[in-house]
Amino acid sequence: GAVVSQHPSRVICKSGTSVKIECRSLDFQATTMFWYRQFPKQSLMLMATSNEGSKATYEQGVEKDKFLINHASLTLSTLTVTSAHPEDSSFYICSGGELDYGYTFGSGTRLTVV
């Protein structure tokens, strides 16, 4: 099945700095990937849909200038949290795959902004 690799698994950064999270498709070509955010004890909320070679589509309420998504190749999508603040601390998960087989998810990135 489709395998999605996400790095880093955990990152701590200072307030005001930027953090990049990578999501790679290892055994399939990902024209579309999805980025989710999960707060403690809550479910996953879709942030944006990443499209290879074009602009990402952001969900309502998600700041596109805050959460920069780049999908320059069929195997790599990145999410950059710019000028991070403590309220950006969360669990970020990417997803991709083939629709008829169900999407698979990365292992997630725990971001802590101090």
Place this chain on the structure above:
Amino acid sequence: KQEVTQIPAALSVPEGENLVLNCSFTDSAIYNLQWFRQDPGKGLTSLLLIQSSQREQTSGRLNASLDKSSGRSTLYIAASQPGDSATYLCAAYRSGSARQLTFGSGTQLTVLP
């Protein structure tokens, strides 16, 4: 807008019991429905995918059913084990070209030895 609800929010059962987790969705025009498992601090592991034309899927001790007309899906776990303890999430695939997932809030399952 699709809304997915899971009941109960938490469940604690003794080892060996059979149990049912419930998932309901408001928009019956879903494409597929998928059940996931999430361990604390980890990503999601896919358990079962039910395609829109199917009514159920089985894998080992797990059986998931889908009734689009009533907007419901259930996940049945037979002979539960302590290793089944985790949060179980159901997610409905949106209709349309992008096929994003809308997640329920999850059921936190604890199986007591």
